[in-house]
Amino acid sequence: MSASKAYRRLEPYNTEHVHVIPLYDLKEHIPYPECWCHPTADDEEYPEILMHHAADGREAFEDGTRVPS
Numbered sequence: 716m717s718a719s720k721a722y723r724r725l726e727p728y729n730t731e732h733v734h735v736i737p738l739y740d741l742k743e744h745i746p747y748p749e750c751w752c753h754p755t756a757d758d759e760e761y762p763e764i765l766m767h768h769a770a771d772g773r774e775a776f777e778d779g780t781r782v783p784s
């Protein structure tokens with residue numbers, strides 16, 4: 716897990732999951748698995764960490780699948 720400043724960790728209303736939510740996204744996220752972005756577990760080792768997906772696609776840059784041109 717990178718320490719990117721573009722994300723914050725939210726401790727939600729239950730302790731089942733830790734949500735990693737993009738800051739200043741185009742749409743507000745809710746710290747639930749039912750969020751519109753369909754958050755996914757980021758790492759098989761840490762299935763309790765749910766990674767939310769930014770509406771602006773920023774994460775594609777962070778994981779190296781896209782590079783800024």
Ligand SMILES: [Zn+2]
Nearest residue numbers: 744750752767
């Ligand atoms: Zn979300």
